[in-house]
Amino acid sequence: MTIAEAQKEVDDWIKTKGVRYFSELTNMTILTEEVGELARIMSRTYGEQSFKDSDKKGSLGDEIADVMWVLICIANQTGVDLTDAFKKNLDKKNSRDATRHLENEKLKK
Numbered sequence: 001m002t003i004a005e006a007q008k009e010v011d012d013w014i015k016t017k018g019v020r021y022f023s024e025l026t027n028m029t030i031l032t033e034e035v036g037e038l039a040r041i042m043s044r045t046y047g048e049q050s051f052k053d054s055d056k057k058g059s060l061g062d063e064i065a066d067v068m069w070v071l072i073c074i075a076n077q078t079g080v081d082l083t084d085a086f087k088k089n090l091d092k093k094n095s096r097d098a099t100r101h102l103e104n105e106k107l108k109k
Contacts (some may be wrong), residue, residue, distance in 0.1 A: 003083045010072045021077045031070040038063040 001009070016022055022030065041058045043049045075082045101107055 003086060004081075005074055006068075007082055008074055010069060011076050014073065014076075021073060024074065024077060027074050027077070028068055031067065031074065034063065034066040034070055088105055 019068065021027070034036060038060075038069065041060050041063050044055055064084045072082065074080075075085075
């Protein structure tokens with residue numbers, strides 16, 4: 001699935017099953033919640049925190065997909081073409097940061 005196809009899938013779902021988009025501010029808050037859920041899984045899987053029983057049902061892939069879903073909602077409702085935005089972001093990284101990380105002494109350790 002392309003990014004454009006994902007944007008269309010989300011838009012179609014919202015318009016047929018979701019009734020309407022939540023407000024941009026509500027979606028920003030939901031995004032924060034979803035990133036928190038992702039952080040919980042990450043900290044318990046790769047960090048020092050132990051899993052609680054309530055954490056064990058969470059899936060890293062599902063939490064990442066939840067974050068993507070809300071980001072796509074925000075992009076759709078604000079008119080952002082994510083394919084174009086991502087390409088421009090890659091161009092920026094390839095020009096501005098082309099050697100930045102290669103020259104970072106901290107990363108060579």
